[in-house]
Amino acid sequence: MRDWLRLTRLLGLRWIRIHPLRSLLAVLAVAGGVSLAMSVVLTTSSVTWSFAHFSEKVAFGAQLRVIGATARGGLDGRVAGEVAATPGVSVAVPTVEAITPVISPSRRVTVVALGIGGRTWGVSPQVAGLRDAFLMTDAGPLPLGGAPVEPALAGVAGGDVVVMPLAMSQSLFARSGRLDAVYVVPAKGADLSSLTRRLQKAVGPWNAVVPAGSLPPEASVVTQSFLPLLGLLAVLAVGVSVVLVHDIVDLAFSERRRSMAVVAALGGSPLAVALPATEVVILGLAGGVIGVGGAALVARTIVGTIDALVHQLAGVPLSIHLSVPVALAAPMGGVLVSLVAAAGPLRRARAIDVAAELSGRDAISVASDRLRVGRAAIYSALMAIGLAGCWMSSLHGSLAPWQYPVGIASFGLTVVAAMLAVGNLAPLALHLARGVATAGHAGAAVRLALSNLVRSPRRTGTMAVAVAGAVGVAFIAASYSRSATEGIVGATKVPQARWVYVSKGSTASVTIDTEDRFSPAELAALAHVPGVSRVVRQVGVLTGHSASSVIGVETSDDLHVAGLPLVEGSASRALLLRGEALVGTALARRQHLRPGSKVILDTPGGLARIPVAGIWEVGDFNGSSVFISEQEMTRLYGSQPPTNVYAYARPGVPLGELARRIVSAGIAVDVHAATPSQTQAAWVRSVAGQIAPFWALQRALTLLAFVAVLSTFVLAGVQRRKEYGALSAVGFSPRDLSKMVITEGALVGASGTLLGGLLGVVGSVGLIAIVPLVVGYRNPFVLAPAYWAGYGAVAVAVTLAASLLPAWRAAHIPVLDALREE
Amino acid sequence: MIADGHDGPLLQLSGIWRSYERGTETVVALSGVDLWVNPGEAVALIGRSGSGKSTLLHIAGGLDLADRGTVRVTGRDPAAMSVSQRAELRRHAVGFVFQFFHLLPQLTVVENVELPLLLNGGRKSRSRARDVLASVGLAEKADRYPTELSGGEMQRVALARALVGGAPLILADEPTGNLDSVTGGEVLDLLIAQVAERDAALLLVTHDAQAAGRADRVLTLVDGKIASASR
Incomplete structure (x- = not known):
């Protein structure tokens, strides 16, 4: 054993010392590929970890979470009792998780306002640090001055958190008798899968039982839109890396053919002759370790982008979290990349003609490869x-269902x-x-x-x-x-637009499932601002329990559907008022919908079936959308505050002037108004x-x-x-x-x-x-x-x-x- | 009789044929060669470039296999062995000395000499390597790298490497071909002396008639055949 270690050191690892530059370049090539591939893995695991960490802090020990038909108040309050009574449940923690801004004269922060049964009112040290701050609620701004500070909240959702008794949160955030989630701590020894089945039966199919730390559907909407494309590019980078390492190893082995032949002539076994491969393993390992740092750098940009959207939607700030499996996967990935790259060169090196190599006869030249016209044509x-x-x-x-896999596979084939x-x-x-x-x-x-x-x-x-x-x-x-x-x-x-986009917070704010939305009184005040001819509201509700079942249900006051890209069926105000729906292409593909069929929606009252009038190519919710009339929306989900608000200008009123009037009218705290060109720029x-x-x-x-x-x-x-x-x-x-x-x-x-x-x-x-x-x-x-x-x-x-x-x-x-x- | 209990010639080749492809052409390197080398005997094989000398040596050492004919190295047939078994045969029975030394540039002198012992799993390999280096007069250069040595010194290291495992058969391929005449003579003296001291057998491939004259027998290879033999 000792001799083998010495042989490994002499025949394999000595090269690293002799050729440090080449070794460094091989390490960097591996690190580059591993960095890019692992950045996507790290991003996914960081997003998952951020939510799991949040869940753990909210309800320590919870392993399951019951969620409703919609993210905002989607659970009937009675579900908590049903969950608690289910055999195998130790503790059921009902919560309201309102995503809403805290506004101070100096800053605006999106926080999670947590309503938890049995908790007292308190704020994190970070929120307490904001002077003269208000928590925005459906019942109006709530002053946070004098709120008890809970140091333990500093680590929950990055400290952007406020907690309160459950009843208080239900009152402040218009969730009378409703909940956002129930966290479940299983009884000791309870089998999780059978408990999940029992809970699912107890809460009904329009609600769902999911792992406590699973990604909420609203976050999946964001991650699903570009992680697959990033993944493809990462695959491309790994491919380049493999080719590079292959080349480096191939050339290095070519150079060592003579040494390998000498070892063979001295009686080295095939294993001893292959010892230079240990260098490849070490270099791959080193590249993988460096790749962890590179992955963290690249992932920081990606997570930052996702966080900008997810934080507003789900209230949980995303941060890079390097878990042990991911940290170990990178070096192992580096070794794997190196071994894959080295497999061919090593096989060729082991097949050398020792006699020919030592006598200089018929030695294979690395420059003997030829132009490959045929391959170029085939690729x-x-x-x-x-x-x-x-x-x-x-x-x-x-x-058609086949089009998604064919499209993604075809794009991969095209790029490769x-x-x-x-x-x-x-x-x-x-x-x-x-x-x-x-x-x-x-x-x-x-x-x-x-x-x-x-x-x-x-x-x-x-x-x-x-x-x-x-x-x-x-x-x-x-x-x-x-x-x-x-x-x-x-x-x-x-040029043709005659509207001003009105929002709270920022020009291009994402307001779905946040609490900071216009109340009926504020909308009435907006309609009375001089120069406003009418106010058009758009309303959106997110339903579904997982990334694959999420659906955005939308409506608007004017039911303006003319001129939008219709793929099949028909789109008209009359059809919508008759209770029919327009659905996005992704949802139509997923649920095999065509005009005349019925789309199934989770609602707090059970499953609803809405006739499909047409299918259109509108990108809301990545194409998983259902557009219905306001009456249908109210029937299915109750009265909902608007997601987007447009104030139309009276003839002759300049849009810039109208925007200024709306902002200065004082209809609500932190109102923004943007002309079409400003909205477009945002x-x-x-x-x-x-x-x-x-x-x-x-x-x-x-x-x-x-x-x-x-x-x-x-x-x-x-x-x-x-x-x-x-x-x-x-x-x-x-x-x-x-x-x-x-x-x-x-x-x-x-x-x-x-x-x-x-x-x-x-x-x-x-x-x-x-x-x-x-x-x-x-x-x-x-x-x-x-x-x-x-x-x-x-x-x-x-x-x-x-x-x-x-x-x-x-x-x-x-x-x-x-x-x-x- | 030698250490592994074999009686008779240490190397015996009978009716050896070998050809290989060079581009579209088939080159016949050996055509029916018969040759043997006894313990304590030095046999020189001379011939022009391309006469098949090196091919014969590689077949003798189990680095290459004959198309036809029989080979016995210490009584064993390399053609009947697996790649690993042939490697083992070389480790125990054969020591090679090459014209271009073929020292591993990444290893020091003593590490190069020690290599066969490490491959063999031998103990006290470092001290034994130093002893053999001393016997070829290079004790003080043990920790240098091959690139720091002269041609003659490199060949002496190669000789030490061939001898260190106690192989009964030494195969030397133009050991003086890359050295000046004085240095070549010194290396040859050393080679003959060391082989004699160990009662080993030596097959010396050379195109140098003076070097061949130091052997017990001289065989001349012409176009892949033994054309003459002399003492």
Whole structure:
């Protein structure tokens, strides 16, 4: 055993000490891929942990939670008694969890106002620190001055919390006889799954029994809209990382073939010959450990974006939480990435012809790979098939159940095939460029640079993929951003609009399921502001118990449905007044709905079945929406405060002037009024915020491209030492050698940028086609070529920077030593 | 008789044929070679480049397998063995010395010499490696790296590595081919002396007639066949 450890150290790990730069680059390549992949895992686990942590603080020891048909007051108060009486329940804790602002002269904070049976009134130290603050309630602002401070609340929901007796919260937040949730502490020894079944039977199918720390449906609406796309990009990054590590390991093993042959000649067993693989494991482990830090950095941006929305919807601030399984998964993932990448090279290395290797006969050259025209064609064809799948998934409103999986899989196929096509097309493009350079008057350094890249197509392809990945993702993100912006511009129709958007808090506030909404009295006061012709309210209620069953039920005063994109059926005010509904495409697909069928809704009174008049492509609630008349809304969910309020201007009243009048009318605390152009700008900013995670990934991919080019050139430089010596011998100056390497860097950057454009166009086409599947609405197809050019320039600069060190090393090679090498 | 109880020649090759592909061409390296080496005997194999000398040596050491013919190394047939068994045979019975030394650049001199012992799971491997290094006159350079040594010193390290495991059969492939004549002579002296001291068998592949003259027998290989034999 001791001998094996020493052998491992000598034959495997010694290389790390001998070649620290190469080892570092391999570690960084692994770390890059692991960072991006784990950032998505870390984001998901952090969101889950944040809610689980909140639940644990609210009801210590609870393992289950009973929730109602709607998030806000969705449970009948009698359910608490039914839950408590269920065999196997030790304690049932009924709660009201109102999401509402605390407003002080200096700050506005969204807090969770918790009503808990048996609790006394109190605020967290953070909330107590806000001077002259008011808690906004349905019964009006409640002064918080003098409220008892509970230090223990500092750790609940980031300290943005107020607690009160249950009855007080029901009174303040219009939940007479209603609850938001009942937390369940099981009796000792109770079987959780059978208890869940008993509870579900007791509370009825329109209510649900879920794990205490599970994500509330309103948070799922946010996370579901872009985590799948982020996941795809992360998969892409891991793919690049695997290819990079594969290349590094392949080149490293090629260099060690002689050593491995010597060990075999000395009688080393196949296992001993494979000991250099231990280095790969160590490097993968180190990359994975570093990847944890990288993942935390990337995840911080993503979680920040989600938090901006989820905090307002669910009141729970999200924070990065690195759990032990995730922390362990990263190094293991690093080892896995390395082993996957090393599998091929190791297999080839173990299959070496020892005799041939030692006598220099028939030794396999790393430069012996050929241009792969056939592969480029196959991957391009797969890319086209992927695009066709994306297009098919977008037909007829994407109502067929097969369209969602086909769309997502097709987009994945498109991106992966496009990346692989890029890897094979880049050497071909450079091959063509070499033809041009040869025919023209290009210098020897440029010709040699082109030849070097063309003769090692796999290596060149890897670098091009890394560069094209970074440029392509920038192109896709920018194009998507512009597309979404144009969608918003088209929807707001600023020149024709005659309304002012009125809200509490901010211009583009998310108000669904928050308490800070306009009361009937405040709306009446708004209608009497001079210049207001009429007030249109939009109301939304969130139903459903899980991410897969969430439905937004909406209505508006004017039932304005004309001109909106109808996929099937008909849409008219008369149909809605008759009790029928318009449903979003995602819900229609999920529940197999067509005009004439009935959509099933959870309501506090049981399950309701509403006839479907039509299906439309409106993105509210990611397409899982039901639009009904106000009468139906009141019948199903009782009187609801408005989610959005529009004040229409009388003829001749300028909109800016109307907005000023509304703000100064003093109809409520913290009222904001925005003209259509201001509203549009706020929505555009909101979209830009949602795309922030993609830019974080893009920056990480750019870093990965830098590592890819640097590591590849460093390794190529090691392999070409003798060649550099020969070039020097025939008259190449050190400057020529460095110029050759830098030219290679520039050519990789240029080809990567060119093919990044292809990747960007293909990715954008696929993304625009499948976006309706994910978010429920269709944006116009727009490209942002300026971003492609800009990020292409960045990519070329990055590859040039990455080639500087290898160029310096090439210029400083000891010629005689290099020529003497076997 | 040697340590593992084998009587007779330590190496015996009968009717060895070997060809290999080079591009689209089939190159016949050996065509019906017969050869044996007894304990305490040094046999030189000479011939031009491409005559099949190195191929024969690799087959003798179980690094390569013959297309036809029989091979016996200390009485055992490498062709009937698995890859692992052949590796074990080399560990116990064969010591290689190469023209280009083939020292592992990442290991120090003593670590290179110690390597066969570690592969063998032997105890006190470090002190034994130092002893053998001392016997080839390199005790003071034990902790250097191969790149810090001269060609002659590197070959002496390679020789120490071949001897350290006590292998009864030493296969040397142009051991002086990459050295100047004076250094080559010194290395050869050392090789012959060390082999004689251990009563081992030596098969020496060389194109240097002077070096071949130091052997007990000289075989000439021409176009894959033994063309002549002399004492």
